[in-house]
Amino acid sequence: MLWKKESTKESAMYVDFCGISLKKLRMSDEHLLDDISSTLNKNDSVALQKRMIGNELFRAACDAGKLYDAINMYNESLCFAEPKSSHISLAYANRSSCFLKLKRYNECLIDIDLAIEAGYPENLLQKLEKRKHACLEAIKTGSMVPTAYEPKLSFEPDETYPYLANAVNFQRGENGKYSVVAKENIDVGQTIAIEEAFTTCLHMRYGSKCTICLKNVTTNLIPCKKCTIAMFCSDECQRSSIHEYECGVVMGELVDNMENVRSILKAIGMFANVDELMNFVEENKKDNATEPPANITDAKLNYREFLRCRFNAEYLPYLLGAMDVYPVYKILMDIPKVGAMFNTQRKRRFLMHLIAQHSLIKLYNSQNNAFIDIGTKTVLGDKEVMLDSMTGVIHKYFGHSCAPNVHLTTVNNKLVYYTLRPIKRGEPLRISVSQFLLEPKEKRQKILLAQGKPICKCERCEGPSASKLQRKQLASDPDYIFISTNMVKAREHLQEINEKCVSFLTKYGRMTWCSEIGEVVTAYTTTRSLQWSTLQY
Ligand SMILES: [Zn+2]
Ligand SMILES: [Zn+2]
Ligand SMILES: [Zn+2]
Incomplete structure (x- = not known):
């Protein structure tokens, strides 16, 4: 069904994937409209409410965790504050108090400046001046909390593939496929690959991370001027064309599809027009899995590697349901710029199939980050909800093992691979595709089966x-x-x-x-x- 054409003719269109007749469109519209709301709903009274909750959390804060919860609330307040409203400066000012208490003095000073820039009330300015003074004094004592950790490779980067450490490389196996193999003996705890995610998505707690690179509440997040769910950590993230497209797009239940919307937007953004995109995708459909890996620091090669990611087409029948391909298609077509680009039936049919392939790839390859409810103090078994998700493209070069020697984790929008056990030269590097290492064989095989992955034959x-x-x-x-x-x-x-x-x-x-x-x-x-x-x- 995927990439199937209506006939064998060269000029034939792809089959109508969603089966979108006008009638069905309207029906689905109604269904979707049940639970969607615009994100262009700035509202000062909501901003005030959120700041008050933040204040309460701040006053009651007995540990850093609660202070970060307060920051999260001030961030949400910033998201809702109307343009030029005093709530913007007040939220920044209150956030600076949190950073001061957390000994994040640089962040505190930045927030004080942001508050003044946003027009902090003159009659209260003295309070801020005092805080700034206290902050500068504290810096002299040198008890500052270091800025957020950035992961680094434990070795020099490989010359051809700079996201790999030069202690490992791609090797072609007997089946003709490439995989990552150790070039030398490697100790435990060495970071051997760092990849920037092809796509990311924040699913909830919109005040907790940068919408683009997922940097967290330890940085001075700035709200989007238009919508209530996007924050940015830097000018670079703010200028990202992805958010320009998606800003104001309706969310609700559709939020879990946003990563697929983003991956399509990213692909569209790489090409001058739809025909170029179509040619590129067509060209890469012929690709077989035995070609050498590409250097993904180039945007188009990165996309090529994304298209070559493994997926399980057996999921297709589920994707055809109301909640997958169609909503992504609808969100995209509702974006005026995108709707205007896919202006013929031929192009729209292509888009449906492209969405299906992207969705399948995400299902098979994405890393989901849980939000750990820190209300309880235990580390294992905390309540977890999906906070963010991201998809990288080099995952496929690491085989799976239930006795892995490498672990894949995420830091902001980076996928970080580090060694878990001593590795000997020439050995393949294997990760566990599921967090099930403490489970017995029968349960592990069941989980793999449910994820559409092959039966494991590891040691x-x-x-x-x-x-x-x-x-x-x-x-x-x-x-x-x-x-x-x-x-x-x-x-x-x-x-x-x-x-x-x-x-x-x-x-x-x-x-x-x-x-x-x-x-x-x-x-x-x-x-x-x-x-x-x-x-x-
Ligand atoms: Zn960012
Ligand atoms: Zn926005
Ligand atoms: Zn196994």
């Missing part, structure tokens, strides 16, 4: 189990004992747990996989993510 699924003696040895190791007793209060011991994990995995990481290794790997990836999130509270 852990097929190979022998660890001996009782080995497990006894690992369980009595002091590193293991420290980790397993301290994980419940991981936030208080991040650095220490992290070091013990590296030490344990360096000693035992090459042994037959067993639940003790699984526990330590999980503790390691959890504490490392917490360190990277820079929200250490």
